[in-house]
Amino acid sequence: MNKWTSEQRNHIILLAMATAGIAALIWFGLIGSLQASIQEQMNRIALSRSKLNLTKAGISRKEQFKQEIETGQRQLLDLEGKMPQGDIFRWLNNSMHEIESGHDVNIVDFGPPQYVELNIPPKVPYRAVSYSIGGTAYYRSFGSFVAELENSSPFIRLKGLTLQSVAPGLASPGTSERLGFRLDFVTLVKSAPSGP
Numbered sequence: 001m002n003k004w005t006s007e008q009r010n011h012i013i014l015l016a017m018a019t020a021g022i023a024a025l026i027w028f029g030l031i032g033s034l035q036a037s038i039q040e041q042m043n044r045i046a047l048s049r050s051k052l053n054l055t056k057a058g059i060s061r062k063e064q065f066k067q068e069i070e071t072g073q074r075q076l077l078d079l080e081g082k083m084p085q086g087d088i089f090r091w092l093n094n095s096m097h098e099i100e101s102g103h104d105v106n107i108v109d110f111g112p113p114q115y116v117e118l119n120i121p122p123k124v125p126y127r128a129v130s131y132s133i134g135g136t137a138y139y140r141s142f143g144s145f146v147a148e149l150e151n152s153s154p155f156i157r158l159k160g161l162t163l164q165s166v167a168p169g170l171a172s173p174g175t176s177e178r179l180g181f182r183l184d185f186v187t188l189v190k191s192a193p194s195g196p
Contacts (some may be wrong), residue, residue: 004011043185077160079155084188084190092110096110096133103148107133108138109133109135110131111133111134112131115130118186126188129186129187130186131185134180146158159186163180164180
């Protein structure tokens, strides 16, 4: 049944093996590198599509972003309007007396404001001012005074607090429960724009 000679069979086997080897070389050498290149291009396309979709989403929310920016700018201007400007000592006296009037607190000493270094970003038009106040108050009134003072402005930060009872020789019998206090603060101040 088998009409091939052993020599012909060996030639056919060698030919089949050579063909399979050449096919494997073509597959792994040429087609494999082309497939890797195609996969890399597909990854780049997918990345570009995701960036494009992100950009399109940002563009579609442009009006929302504009409104958020305008709202933020209005809030910033409102906060800057509450920030101390100009004569800091006058601002300090006025604001402290305004808060003092709602409490049983007697402020008798206003330390002079002094500019201090503060770790804030360098291109922000704000400076820091340190100041202190001293006076007398009942404990409960003093607590509500400090709370209102700190809540009155987001720019005020309490740096130090000293409380002591009023010296017996200095206090009258009705005020013997009053406390003497000293508060040290730091606040941000809107700097005047520097001209050329």
